[in-house]
Amino acid sequence: MSTLKRSEVNIEETWNLADLFATEQQFEDAIVEAKEVATAIAETYKGKIVDTESAVNVIAAYEKLYEKLVPIGTYANLAHSVEQTDSEAQMRAAKVGQFHSALGAQLSFIQSELLQLDESVLVEASEKAPQYANYIRKLLRQKPYQLHPEAEKALAAFGTTFDAAYGLYNTTKLVDMQFPNFEANGESYPLSYNLFEGDWEPENDKEVRHAAFEAFHSKLREYQHTTAKTYDTHLKTEKTEADLRGYSSVFDYLLQSQEVDRTLYDRQIDLIMSELAPHMRRYAKLLQKVHKLEQMTFADLKISLDPSYEPKVTIDESRKYMKEGLAVMGADYAEMLDRSFDERWTDFANNAGKSTGAFCSSPFGYHPYILISWTSKMNEVFVLAHELGHAGHFYLANANQNIYNARPSLYFIEAPSTMNEMLMANHLLQNSNDARFKRWVISTIVSRTYYHNFVTHLLEAAYQRKVYDIIDAGGSVNAPKLNELKRSVLEQFWGDTVDILDGAELTWMRQPHYYMGLYPYTYSAGLTISTQVSKRILEEGEPAVADWINVLKAGGTQSPVELAKMAGVDITTEEPLRNTISYIGSLIDELEKLTAELGEI
Numbered sequence: 389m390s391t392l393k394r395s396e397v398n399i400e401e402t403w404n405l406a407d408l409f410a411t412e413q414q415f416e417d418a419i420v421e422a423k424e425v426a427t428a429i430a431e432t433y434k435g436k437i438v439d440t441e442s443a444v445n446v447i448a449a450y451e452k453l454y455e456k457l458v459p460i461g462t463y464a465n466l467a468h469s470v471e472q473t474d475s476e477a478q479m480r481a482a483k484v485g486q487f488h489s490a491l492g493a494q495l496s497f498i499q500s501e502l503l504q505l506d507e508s509v510l511v512e513a514s515e516k517a518p519q520y521a522n523y524i525r526k527l528l529r530q531k532p533y534q535l536h537p538e539a540e541k542a543l544a545a546f547g548t549t550f551d552a553a554y555g556l557y558n559t560t561k562l563v564d565m566q567f568p569n570f571e572a573n574g575e576s577y578p579l580s581y582n583l584f585e586g587d588w589e590p591e592n593d594k595e596v597r598h599a600a601f602e603a604f605h606s607k608l609r610e611y612q613h614t615t616a617k618t619y620d621t622h623l624k625t626e627k628t629e630a631d632l633r634g635y636s637s638v639f640d641y642l643l644q645s646q647e648v649d650r651t652l653y654d655r656q657i658d659l660i661m662s663e664l665a666p667h668m669r670r671y672a673k674l675l676q677k678v679h680k681l682e683q684m685t686f687a688d689l690k691i692s693l694d695p696s697y698e699p700k701v702t703i704d705e706s707r708k709y710m711k712e713g714l715a716v717m718g719a720d721y722a723e724m725l726d727r728s729f730d731e732r733w734t735d736f737a738n739n740a741g742k743s744t745g746a747f748c749s750s751p752f753g754y755h756p757y758i759l760i761s762w763t764s765k766m767n768e769v770f771v772l773a774h775e776l777g778h779a780g781h782f783y784l785a786n787a788n789q790n791i792y793n794a795r796p797s798l799y800f801i802e803a804p805s806t807m808n809e810m811l812m813a814n815h816l817l818q819n820s821n822d823a824r825f826k827r828w829v830i831s832t833i834v835s836r837t838y839y840h841n842f843v844t845h846l847l848e849a850a851y852q853r854k855v856y857d858i859i860d861a862g863g864s865v866n867a868p869k870l871n872e873l874k875r876s877v878l879e880q881f882w883g884d885t886v887d888i889l890d891g892a893e894l895t896w897m898r899q900p901h902y903y904m905g906l907y908p909y910t911y912s913a914g915l916t917i918s919t920q921v922s923k924r925i926l927e928e929g930e931p932a933v934a935d936w937i938n939v940l941k942a943g944g945t946q947s948p949v950e951l952a953k954m955a956g957v958d959i960t961t962e963e964p965l966r967n968t969i970s971y972i973g974s975l976i977d978e979l980e981k982l983t984a985e986l987g988e989i
């Protein structure tokens with residue numbers, strides 16, 4: 389196992405950024421052109437947005453500019469994400485950030501002037517230009533929180549400064565933090581963020597797994613104070629903006645753009661903390677029995693139920709799995725899957741300095757891009773299906789909506805992605821009678837899909853809510869406080885079943901989501917919707933698929949409640965979440981049964 393440099397990876401395993409800009413010169417030219425367009429918009433409209441006609445015209449002019457900005461930002465960010473240590477990529481990303489801030493300040497007058505118009509003028513504008521009705525509706529929701537135009541301009545000019553905490557977090561984590569090799573069983577092993585999460589956390593050898601856990605967390609510990617200070621800075625920025633704009637709490641401020649009220653947010657966290665915990669503790673006990681562990685610890689939660697059964701899959705083979713597993717989505721979707729492989733949408737390579745985890749970026753007007761670090765373990769099939777779920781969503785939304793209407797609320801973002809994981813699992817289960825393989829599939833769904841979305845991210849959400857409670861009350865956080873909060877959430881969820889080892893309290897340092905508002909809880913919200921819809925697809929087939937495709941095409945034209953309703957799920961009640969939790973319980977029953985059948989306990 390070695391960690392390759394970016395320059396050493398196979399180009400076929402990288403994504404093709406040339407589809408955004410064929411040359412660096414074209415990228416530079418695009419920035420110059422965007423600056424010119426922005427200046428022209430300012431000259432034409434500043435101080436002149438006075439009636440319905442000028443309102444519609446400026447929204448249309450900005451739409452064109454917005455479309456030009458998308459590839460610029462995407463190109464810089466994607467190039468940076470595969471090689472965070474590369475100086476050129478760092479400087480390019482920083483330059484684009486600065487460019488966006490300057491542009492934001494130059495054009496902040498658009499929103500200010502639109503919101504100074506009488507509401508009836510804007511309503512008339514949405515009737516005259518229905519393609520902008522959604523944009524105007526969202527704009528009007530912000531009206532009570534809009535500041536004086538000069539204040540808005542100043543805030544926009546500080547855009548990159550306000551976002552700096554996230555960049556600092558990543559710099560500490562991915563550039564400064566260098567992990568030394570660790571020793572176990574008399575041998576030396578390499579360590580990095582990706583190696584820890586991809587290989588050592590699920591490692592079957594207890595000595596190696598625990599030695600990696602120790603080494604990983606002692607390195608994190610060295611950076612805990614810087615990371616906590618960075619996070620506190622981010623929280624203060626959010627709190628200050630929430631206060632300046634007159635929101636009654638930082639929660640309301642952060643939930644505003646999600647078009648979700650506090651009940652839906654709190655319900656997701658409270659119900660899962662109390663009702664899912666007993667099921668997951670049973671799962672932890674099952675792992676403990678199968679692995680004959682004296683004690684079940686936090687370092688053992690990611691091990692596989694059947695470590696001797698670990699199917700491998702190559703990148704080439706993954707294509708066949710995607711095509712077959714997602715075939716139920718229809719011919720157009722299948723064509724999109726083919727394109728993703730033929731046109732190199734995905735960066736599979738495993739190299740030093742690459743962002744951890746996996747993500748999908750779907751620039752409007754271009755094809756989606758997926759980042760993943762392929763380990764050849766079969767569970768990558770689920771990771772890729774997940775990211776292709778995001779790709780498929782925006783492939784359809786971008787093709788059917790304008791740039792203002794394409795993106796739905798964060799609350800809904802993880803529904804199409806987790807849907808693909810469910811479809812993949814259903815396909816694999818339907819096509820096998822082998823108890824061992826079935827157990828592997830179900831345990832992957834539990835240990836990956838549900839664990840990730842309903843446990844890992846949910847415990848982040850529960851912790852994050854405690855953090856924001858402190859910030860909302862005017863307090864601050866530091867490393868000891870964050871450690872205490874994180875530990876208390878882990879202990880509450882796992883009870884006596886799992887020993888929360890020293891180091892586990894630092895888990896808060898690992899997650900970039902804390903820089904993205906109230907994001908962590910949306911994973912379980914999305915998976916609640918997709919669990920219910922995937923059941924419908926199993927039971928009803930075609931009509932349920934057709935509903936789902938329409939939901940994907942709708943993009944951001946509807947609120948999360950409306951989108952879920954289009955797919956036949958009513959998320960204003962507790963029922964879908966309760967059904968999903970009992971479904972997870974039934975999967976764990978099945979695992980216990982299959983394990984007993986296989987004679988392992």
Ligand SMILES: [Zn+2]
Nearest residue numbers: 774778802805
């Ligand atoms: Zn996702």
